[in-house]
Amino acid sequence: MGRLYRGTCKICREDFAARSPSALLSKMSKHRWKKHLNWMKRRIREGKAESEENPTVQDFIAALQETPGRAMEIYETLRERDWMKLKRILDAIEDLMPPQMLYTWKAVEAFHDARTR
Structure with missing residues (x-):
């Protein structure tokens, strides 16, 4: 068996585990888009506004x-x-x-x- 990679959502503190770093990042990204949609949209808007400056x-x-x-x-x-x-x-x-x-x-x-x- 391979190593188990672990991560935690910074917003809701939900824990994640996967066998590869890319799988862990994928799980966390899907979670953010599903459970924290408004937060993701706000981050994108803020990034666009900052880049225009x-x-x-x-x-x-x-x-x-x-x-x-x-x-x-x-x-x-x-x-x-x-x-x-x-x-x-x-x-x-x-x-x-x-x-x-x-x-x-x-x-x-x-x-x-x-x-x-």
Whole structure:
């Protein structure tokens, strides 16, 4: 016999057991959708609302085209994961950028480097 994996619902404290981690997660997910539907819907709504508040790469690029101040405002709200994604994209298109946009990008990049050291 294999190992028995155990889990507990954080909402109603119901216990679950399964022979594999994936089976346990499946049981718990089915339970949440069946017994705690409103809670699941609320979590999804909150996640969507939170993601709309976060700036995207496209928002930052649009700000780079406008003014350096606007680009810095958006930079302040970026998470590290978003910064890494943005840096990969902008490093790839540096040769195609207009000079003013490139200067702003280099300034923001230098600011980030100085800030993280």
